[in-house]
Amino acid sequence: MTTAAIDPSWAWKPFRPSKQQPWNRARAAHLLRRAGFGATSQELDAAVEQDPDEIVGALVSPNLDAKFEQESEAFAATILASGNPKQLSAWWSYVMLRTPHPLLEKTTLFWHGHFATSAAKVEDSTTMYNQNRLFRQFALGDFGKLTHAISRDPAMLIYLDSVTNRKAHPNENFAREVMELFCLGEGNYSEKDIQELARCFTGWEIRRGKFRFNRFQHDTETKSILGRSGEMPEGESIDIVLDQPAAPQFIVRKLLRYFMFDEPFASDELVEPLANELREHQWDISHVVGRILTSQLFYSEHVIGRKVRSPVDLVIGMLRTLEGSTNSYQLGDDLNQLGQGLFYPPNVKGWDGGRAWINSSTLLGRANVIGRIVRDEKTRFGGGKLDEYFTRLDAESASAIVDKLVELILAVEPAQAVKGQLVEVINAEGDRSDRIAAAIHALSTIPEFQIM
């Protein structure tokens, strides 16, 4: 099944609020959910006063908060001193919860899944962190430059068993993934292209955790890749791969799946206009992401509520929308338990995403994690307890609290009966914060909580 029924010329027209489709809290929440990890009530108040294009403009070209960036770097350096890669999961969970640039962080996560590398194999926390910085640096930048940089990235080469690559025995792992998983996708290259590309990477080595070009082991003979021949010195081969028409289509399709819908599979017709724009804008990812987030399609029924929440969207999203803070070590473990361990993707393909996030055991696990977090004594909402938090939001009655939860967390309105049950949970005997926590836990079990 594809999106063939969707007219691309309609789809990619800019969304303009109208009487039928007003710019309201629900649409603002949808945007901030997809372009980040959800919005607080206060952020929604501000968003509805702005133009959607203006919001997206600020998201795709973030004016980086120097203080936050500096503190984040210093924070990471401190974490790295322990030498334990597991602490990085906690660090990134913390950053996602507090970043003033949610789209940048969400796109960094996208590249982490795209150029999947696991600390389970790399083992060195500094090497993993440096790769993470690389993703953040190019997250909304030039994909071509990112691909060139990742081809020399120690974490990637260690992960793909490419720390040595001699001309006598070219290592095909990285070359294969460049074609299959990073740039073109299956069916757009031959085995011979992989073998030839692998020859271009000979002499590329990792020594003591750093990239080194060993000219004595580099194959200087003529290579023939994807219809072009030559010696192909340093990096030129990657440009040849990126020049393939399939390359921008491959990347745009992945971005559509990440920011728009898990299913159906985006048709070539739908992908083509944005792929062309990506090429025209010299691989500028911010342009394409901006086009996606400001499109008519993005605010249509084809997109709203059509993505299964990843564990990060589920957990970080719930906490961010309710201004939550908690034990990040536990949060890192929770994400791992739900199948999205940060810095620990399952294999080189990254996370499958979509329906793969949900099965009978993960569904229960997802609700249990939400229940644990909201009841954890270290979890605070707006710096305090849940009842105080909702009082601050002027949501005093049980039904007002339920309405607020639905507005902030859910993309799709649940049945009235479900809301009624949640009101009963909050009105039951006991500590009010505990009862609100129980209501959030109950909310996390319904199908609407799983999608966004």
Add this chain to the structure above:
Amino acid sequence: MAISRTIGLSLLLLMVVSSSGVADDRTAADLLPPSTILYAEIPRPETLLEVLEDHPLRERIESLEGVRDAYEAKQFLQFKAAVTIVEAKLGKTWQNILQSVTEDGIAIGFDAGTQGAVLLIKARDEETAPELLDTIIELARAAAKDAGNSDPVKSTEYRGITAYQIAQAKVATLGRWLFVTNNPESGKAILDAYLDKPDKTLANNPQFQTARSNELDSLTAWGYADIEAIRKAGVAKGLFSGKTDNPVVELLVGGVLDTLQHTPYVTASLNLDQQTTRLELATPHQSEWTTEAREYYFGPEGTGRAPAPIKVSNQLLSLSTYRDVSTMWLRAGDLFKDNIVDQFAQAESVLATLFSGKDFGEEILGEVHPDFQLVVVRQTYEDDVPQPAIKIPAFAAVFRLKDPETIRPEFRRTYQSLIGFLNITGSMNGQPQLDLDIEKEDEYQVISATYLVEKDASPGGLKIHYNFSPSIAFAGEHFVVSSTTALAKEIAIAVADANKLSTDVNSAIDLDVSAVSDILADNRTQLVAQNMLSEGHSKEEAEQSIGDLLELLATAKNASIQLEARDGTLRASLEIDYVAD
């Protein structure tokens, strides 16, 4: 409901805090049954209140963020409101009420016969306690009425005395006594004792009389546990089994476990003033109670004494103890379960390889005297030298060799082999390498290994490895194994100069709290980062938490723990000295 809880709370608070009058000289022990197995008393609560009022810790604790938050919490505000009402009703300040209600002591006991806990408070006169109780009951009833709840206070008569039940607590006043219990049978036993003045009470129990301190009036608090009864009741079987499956715990408290298997009772004495807190646990002890397998702990006939502690600069902690580790190693089969003994055997095998086939327990540990010391110091760093990001204290173990001339080459060779082995495994894992060096002086010799600093190491951010420069040192009969060269050398010089003195205790631990504070301050950035991750705090909140911790530590100066077995008594004492304001 919340007000009822608050009133319950204030009652409990009363129980923890302080009156005289009429001619009733009986103590709480005269009212408790002889089957009381746990007993504690504060003979002069007024003195305790005064100490707490002016204690240097108080201001620091009250300034802590968590405590400030607690003072602003709804429950505390409700409690304060209740206190204000009580003050108005009785026409006294809360401080005065506490003083008069608790003036002649507070005691708590647990009776094995009735399985109930009883709190006894002796007031200054016969009026204050009933007045306070009546006020609290009145408050509880008013609060329940306001909330539309039924009467939370139930009353019952026993031998003409009215007792009340508020929540789970049963409360009554008897002359100058106010008592609270969780068990009606325990309550009846107290009432019977008060009215009948029986011959058999806890106070008349010969064991309790032996245990009871003669200096009770000079103590802040005193406690007693009938260990024999507890042991027979089968409570905490693990504690009285005489065994532990943890070699470190065995080394620390193995000998005490033997004593606990035989001793009839344990007492605890607490002394608290503005400068010092001293807690002493004491129990009868006979050297025959120590099993043959544990002779390593107290020494033959219990004569083992710890050596005089070594003093070096920036000292954080010193532990000096008598322990015949060789005998302990060889007796492992008698001391531990099979799985632990298997681990000893495996370790023996590895260590035999390292020590050229020698038997580790007999030929290596057997070469050291049955005492050793541990020294931990804060490391200092030169400003212009790269520093590790996480700064760990340096530590060293100090042994005395029986035949230094013979064993010294053996230890030196083994050390060199170990460093070579570490370099090979380190290079396989991309770890920095160790560079060997020897420093010889007339009175000592230091053999050291230092990590080579990597060319591209960033200043202030070196790996954790750079806290270590594993070294050994020989000075006379002393053998030092240290985590750093500087500490090895400093100890070697200190022991070479020191007189060979021993203490009169089995073990002594000294902790310089200000050094702990300094080490935490050295690692403040790390602690803040960890706090942010583990507590979910913002940087500002984490800075505040760590600042509070350092502030709290700044109130204490030193802490020491001593263990001694002398004159038929085994004593463990903890003393904390505070910094005067």
